[in-house]
Amino acid sequence: MNAPLDLAALKTRQQAAWGSGDYAVIGTTLQIVGETLAEAADLRTNERVLDVAAGNGNATLAAARRGCLVTSTDYVGSLLERGAERARAERLDVQFQVADAEALPFADGSFDAALSTFGVMFTPDHRRAADELARVVRPGGRIALANWTPDSMVGRIFKLLGRYVPPPAGVQPPSLWGTEAHLRELFGNKAARLQITPRQFVFRYRSAPHYVEVFRQWYGPVNKAFAAQTPDKAEALASELIELLEGLNRAGPSSLVVPADYLEVVITRA
Numbered sequence: 001m002n003a004p005l006d007l008a009a010l011k012t013r014q015q016a017a018w019g020s021g022d023y024a025v026i027g028t029t030l031q032i033v034g035e036t037l038a039e040a041a042d043l044r045t046n047e048r049v050l051d052v053a054a055g056n057g058n059a060t061l062a063a064a065r066r067g068c069l070v071t072s073t074d075y076v077g078s079l080l081e082r083g084a085e086r087a088r089a090e091r092l093d094v095q096f097q098v099a100d101a102e103a104l105p106f107a108d109g110s111f112d113a114a115l116s117t118f119g120v121m122f123t124p125d126h127r128r129a130a131d132e133l134a135r136v137v138r139p140g141g142r143i144a145l146a147n148w149t150p151d152s153m154v155g156r157i158f159k160l161l162g163r164y165v166p167p168p169a170g171v172q173p174p175s176l177w178g179t180e181a182h183l184r185e186l187f188g189n190k191a192a193r194l195q196i197t198p199r200q201f202v203f204r205y206r207s208a209p210h211y212v213e214v215f216r217q218w219y220g221p222v223n224k225a226f227a228a229q230t231p232d233k234a235e236a237l238a239s240e241l242i243e244l245l246e247g248l249n250r251a252g253p254s255s256l257v258v259p260a261d262y263l264e265v266v267i268t269r270a
Contacts, residue, residue, distance in 0.1 A: 005170040007124045017220040024056035024082040025218040033146050034058030041144035047112040053101045053119025057083025064092040073099035102128045109138040117146040121177035130186035143267040149178035152261040161225045193268040205256040208245035
């Protein structure tokens with residue numbers, strides 16, 4: 001019989017993973033997703049907006065640029081510091097606060113909208129994270145999410161990483177947040193309306209080896225996966241990643257251009 005899943009211990013390991021490397025190096029390339037999500041959520045000036053698992057602040061900045069009153073949260077303080085640097089550079093007034101997506105330190109109905117770009121989907125306890133998003137948003141407010149799909153390039157990379165660093169038994173894969181069925185199960189009667197739009201983000205790097213080099217150094221989960229391998233296993237992991245990326249590359253041998261599917265989700269709070 002499998003031992004009970006220790007979600008607290010898993011969260012601690014995930015927090016260490018996301019704190020390794022420097023996600024901001026990757027995150028800044030995804031800024032267009034935050035802008036698109038802010039438009040999908042139809043944000044209005046002076047609305048109270050919460051960015052959950054904000055990373056280095058792509059959705060945070062997008063909302064602040066639209067005149068919203070933004071609180072940016074993540075459980076990795078160093079990532080929030082990167083977001084704060086960006087906000088200061090643009091002279092945007094944003095509140096930054098370390099907070100766990102599964103235990104948000106805000107009263108019920110505190111916000112007009114909550115956003116998360118490729119963030120809340122990585123929480124260990126999907127149900128609890130969804131309940132917290134719904135709790136802090138007022139009735140009639142919006143929850144707007146960008147979630148990688150299971151068959152996207154990113155979803156396939158995480159499946160590959162899972163062969164080298166198997167997740168604990170019973171953990172739901174993050175990419176479930178990129179499926180309509182799981183979203184409907186999570187939000188249920190808390191959603192008066194669930195609008196889902198398939199989107200693509202295009203990763204652009206010099207080559208597949210360049211992508212692997214950047215992610216191995218800066219992207220926490222990949223950094224930790226490589227660190228856990230013997231030299232032979234690390235070489236095999238790099239080879240498999242390169243093979244996957246080259247198979248998806250639409251640019252030919254001169255560059256790496258790989259589309260990655262995600263769902264843009266806007267939930268109107270019941």
